[in-house]
Amino acid sequence: MRKKTNKTSKKNKALALQTPKGMHDILPQDQVFWNRIKRQVKEIAEYYSFLRIDTPILERAELFERSLGETTDVVEKQMFVFKSKGKDRLVLRPEGTASIARAYIQHGLSHIAQPLKLYYEGPMFRYEQPQAGRFRQFHQAGFEMISHDDDPIYDAQVILACYRAIEGLKIKKLTIQINTIGCKNCRPAYRQKLQNYYKSRERHLCRDCRRRLTTNPLRLLDCQNKDCQDLKKDAPIMLDNLCGFCNSHFKAVLEYIEELKLPYNLNNHLVRGLDYYNRTVFEIFAEGFYSALAGGGRYDYLIELLGGRHSSAVGGAIGLERLIEVIKASNIIFPMKTKNKVFLIHIGNLAKKKSLTLIEELRNNNIDILESLGKDSLKAQLRSADKFKCPLALIFGQKEAFEESIIIRDLHYGTQETVPLKKMADVIKRKLK
């Protein structure tokens, strides 16, 4: 028998208040990373003239079912779907591109200057088992280019934006994995060819691959199983089976990437799990890091698929948590811009009360103040000032309050002087220099 303590109910309460699985608080100590990354994305976007767009976190379920493909893992088992009070089936968005396409159609964005360059950043949700670099709520920043034409230079520009954004965070040794998966004209033929190749060798395949053979044969190229890898060597590759248009498109993309001198790796086995991709697909990796920091590709059919007029598009998304993981693992430090704050110390009730208006006065003079008005002990306040590494402390007591003066103490040298309140701001500014 176990005795029940009233501690138990407290515990249960605390348990109920945990974050849901795979979802995390971003604590003050980590904000420096987030701020830096968001700033970086914004800078790159603005330099290359991508316009900011924000779409709702909730979308109708049909949007993703139609965009990503009904049989993709994301749609089949990774979406947070629920019924709203009406009859709508809503989803916590699992990715950003479909929403962009939706917004493009909904607001007639095809009528503003093309190509339309958009960027976004925000939380995405996928119901899956958390793992290294994988969470149920995670953040992506993405760049998209939508246009009436499918100029391969757009592919290169999107890849460039993703690359520069990551590179600007001091992450070293990046590589772009790039491939083409053809278009609706040449891919089905290639797919058939690949299927035929493996069909005759089916008994050498691993269990998973046998299943994939019908569901997603392109995926076979990605298998880690040794026997499958051996078979892969002689398997037909997309590159040899492209139609003329896809071939010249891809060639041009590679030429642009080379012109930019970006490190890339032609990866014949790179395929992506979302149905809307065609032609160029890419992922960006940092050396020694297991999963892609960014990924994307071309999606020329998506907008039409969603009911819009035919528009070509290409986009890429960066995984922000993965970025932070690399940054932390590489011991990259982002220096915090530490403002020199001045610590205000009060002694006695009168001074405490007057401190409130004193702070307002200092604010008007653009002097940053730190205080701990809740502490009345002088020692405690000085300790705080020290902890926050303030260069100066202002000591304001009963005597000073009457005399309309204040003590300005240099915490580094331990020297101090009493100055009239009228001159306070000037003296502080001088000393801070």
Next chain:
RNA sequence: GUGCCCAUAGCUUAGUGGUAAAGCUUCCCGCUGUGGCCGGGAUGACGAGGGUUCAAUUCCCUCUGGGCACCCCA
């Protein structure tokens, strides 16, 4: 969804079938209105539920959460 590992204070870790120790952190004190160093003290934990047992933080099961892998993806 499947498999393996894990769960002691805010953090990092000890330890035990008879309810737990330390370092760091936080807070207070070290005589009148002066900080850092130092010294003293305080707060604070066995994830939850059930089972076995005289007795469970310890053994068993379930759940929850974490880690890793598969699948897939950022």
